[in-house]
Amino acid sequence: MPTVLWFRRDLRLTDHPALLAAVRDAADGEVVALFVADPRLIVAAGAPRLRRLTASLRALDRALDGRLVIRLGATDAVVPAVVHEVGATAVHVTASTEPYGRRRDAAVEHALDVPLVRTGSPYAVAPGRLRTRQGTPYTVFTPFRRAWLEHGWSAPAAPAPTVRWVQVRGDGWASLAGPDHDHRRADRQPSEPGADGGDPTEPAGERDALASWRRFAGGPLAEYAVDRDRPDREGTSRLSAALKLGEVHPRTLLADLAQAVAAVPELAPDAEVFTSQLAWREFHADVLWHRPEAAHSSLRAVVPDDAWASGPHADAAFTAWSEGRTGYPLVDAGMRQLATTGWMHNRVRMVTASFLVKDLHLDWRRGAAHFMAHLVDGDVAQNQLNWQWVAGTGFDAAPYFRVLNPVTQSQRFDPDGRYMHRWVPELRDVPAPAVHQPWTLGERAPAGYPAPIVDHATERRATLEAYGRRG
Ligand SMILES: Cc1cc2nc3c(=O)[nH]c(=O)nc-3n(C[C@H](O)[C@H](O)[C@H](O)COP(=O)(O)OP(=O)(O)OC[C@H]3O[C@@H](n4cnc5c(N)ncnc54)[C@H](O)[C@@H]3O)c2cc1C
Incomplete structure (x- = not known):
């Protein structure tokens, strides 16, 4: 009688304590390798993350000689169904620790009539x-x-002893197709170059x-x-x-x-x-x-609720930010890197997030949701708590009076403008130091690149006043 190894955030075969436990527990070392494509997760993932997940699962499937079983459906229905089908004695997992995963696992455990064994995290x-x-x-x-x-x-963990991966019918790769999923990219072999030759999100597995x-x-x-x-x-x-x-x-x-x-x-x-x-x-x-509520609520109320901007003006500012058209080159380079590759450099994540919250006065949750929809590494714990860190609402956050200046940040961390030149083509012919503040070129400013949508010094003062009311 086999066991089931239900893969989630552990898409590898080495240093895998739950795999060792699944093999130890299985008669004749027979294990079913299962991944459940839950439509709720697929819809929530966003195209870049889904593409990355699919590429990773394909790599895992190759390592398993094509024995990865992908089943479509709600986890609390699919996992018990597979257990009955193969007569499994237990389901083994690496423990989930975030709020959604803990709730999901409790529901699956409740629906199973064999143990759900959590090993490692x-x-x-x-x-x-x-x-x-x-x-x-x-x-x-x-x-x-x-x-x-x-x-x-x-x-x-030690390497797993020989595992006999059980062949079971799956629902196929189409189960992973989200609303705007691009199969051509998901199907690409890892050795093939990315679309622009330098896409950091391409390797997988x-x-x-x-x-x-x-x-x-x-x-x-x-x-x-x-x-x-x-x-x-x-x-x-x-x-x-x-x-x-x-x-x-x-x-x-x-x-x-x-x-x-x-x-x-x-x-x-x-x-x-x-x-x-x-x-x-x-x-x-x-x-x-x-504090599972940190996924959607500020941990510290340092910002009065009426300090977050809303309405058509705020919506226009949000659109300019998300499309990389704020007129601040480092912010725009970061947002365009995100849109193109699904990844953004950490320093630039801090600058773009600070700009949204402290220059545009928009709720950190709005920016966090945009990041989650576009990042290939989008992760509830890391994304929401980093956003709270920048906004000053986290436990051990940047103090509210720390407002990153997008000009001095680019002068310091991209002094020659190489990063900005790469991601903002309109600025390619603008050398440093002007590339940090193209508006100072006056009539010689590059055509097609927007003027700053806000004045940083003015918005910084407004932020300090708003935060100061609570801070
Ligand atoms: C607003 C904002 C949102 C973010 N959202 C995410 C997210 O959704 N997912 C995510 O994995 N990271 C997130 N980060 C953290 C960080 O930006 C990325 O982990 C990092 O840029 C990934 O690049 P790297 O692997 O080359 O990092 P490296 O510098 O090579 O760091 C190695 C590893 O350490 C961890 N790490 C590095 N910096 C941080 C950090 N500040 N917080 C937590 N872990 C860190 C990551 O797992 C990273 O892969 C966010 C940061 C900010 C400021």
Whole structure:
């Protein structure tokens, strides 16, 4: 009698504790590899995320010699149906920790007449595990990070013994087709180049994720502490979608980092900064575990409700922001990178988010929803809590008076304008320093590029006044 391994955010075959548990539990090592295409998730995912998910599942299917079973339908109906069909004795999963996944798993558990066995989580330390000395959840990053480092994590899981993947009828790849899904892109083999030759979202699956990681660890990691803030350089790992989908587990990365530092001690400062970024990911998951409402509500009421702009003027501003037509080159470059590739550099995510909330006075949830619809790495914990961090409404957020200046940010982090030139073609012939403020060129300003839709200094003052009423 087989067991079922229900894949969700763990689309890999190595360092996979739930896979080991499923094989151990199965007679003759027979396991059914299941993915459920739940229409509710498919509709919510948005085309870029769906495309990325499909590419990842195709890679997993290849690694399973075509034995991945894709079934269409509500999870609490499909999982029990598959269990009955194959006579499975248990369903094994990597635990979900975010609000939707926890509710979904509870419903499936209720509908099953065999155990739902949760082994491991998508994090090095499971959300909810760490507590302060007073027994309360952590609300501040630095002490969380300290406790997280002290707690530590297990070594990567051993390779699975031989698994006999059971062949079962599936509903096919069409189950993953969302309303505006592009099959040609989902079908492309990983070795084929992306549409513009440099699309960072194209690699997919465990093999590509590990290859990207090795490339990063063998090169850019050595400059990460500085280069991670430079959108004009290839200085970050680009592993966020792979981590989101579980193509690679953070435990694998942390183990490799420790080895790399042991071999080359000079890597220690950069490895430490990279580890801190993974700790932010774990901190946000921990906050969301304790405060599921953070997915849709401000954690701290630092902004009066009447401070968020609404109405036709606000809608026009939102459209200009989302289309990359604000007249502020770094903001526009970021929003166009997002629209074209489904990914945006972290520094630019901060600048574009700050601009929406503090220059346009729009509710952070509006920007967060746009990001979720367009990011290939869109993740409730990371997206909503980073937005709350920028807006100043999060627990350990940027203070409300920290308003990022889109001009000084581009002067500092894209000094020659290379990133802006890449994503805003109208500015390609405008060299630095004018590219940071093209409006200063007066009549020589490039045709077709908009004038700033707001004056940063004026809007900054308005924000400080509004926040000050509560802050
Ligand atoms: C407004 C806003 C929205 C964001 N939305 C998301 C999102 O939906 N999904 C997402 O994965 N990240 C999100 N981030 C965090 C960060 O921008 C991305 O994780 C990062 O840009 C991914 O690129 P990378 O893999 O090259 O990062 P690297 O610099 O190589 O970092 C390695 C890994 O650390 C984690 N990490 C890095 N920075 C952060 C951070 N600030 N918070 C949490 N984890 C981090 C990511 O998993 C990342 O892959 C958001 C940040 C902001 C400011």
